[in-house]
Amino acid sequence: MGIAAIQIEHRDRVTHGDYIATMPGDDSTAKLSWTERGGIRHAEHTYVPPSHRGKGVAEELVKAMIADARQHGFKIAPDCSYVARYFDRHQELAELRA
Numbered sequence: 653m654g655i656a657a658i659q660i661e662h663r664d665r666v667t668h669g670d671y672i673a674t675m676p677g678d679d680s681t682a683k684l685s686w687t688e689r690g691g692i693r694h695a696e697h698t699y700v701p702p703s704h705r706g707k708g709v710a711e712e713l714v715k716a717m718i719a720d721a722r723q724h725g726f727k728i729a730p731d732c733s734y735v736a737r738y739f740d741r742h743q744e745l746a747e748l749r750a
Contacts, residue, residue: 658709660716671713675704684713684735692727692750693717695735714738721748 727750730736
């Protein structure tokens with residue numbers, strides 16, 4: 653399975669939401685969950701099923717959230733350790749980090 657085969661759906665429930673990744677031919681899903689507080693979206697939890705770890709799925713979820721932040725003008729608080737490490741590795745994203 654390549655990264656291009658991953659489909660990401662954004663479920664926005666105003667004050668909270670998820671980015672859900674589905675992999676073709678597999679019923680498992682990966683998820684990045686967030687909650688909005690004070691105009692900042694807190695990336696709280698990232699989960700990737702064990703069979704799909706190490707394949708870039710979590711990174712694609714974070715990239716989807718970053719794309720939305722750029723498009724809709726919100727900042728991201730990386731409360732999740734994976735998202736925090738991603739922001740640490742990509743200093744060019746500092747303007748999006750809350």
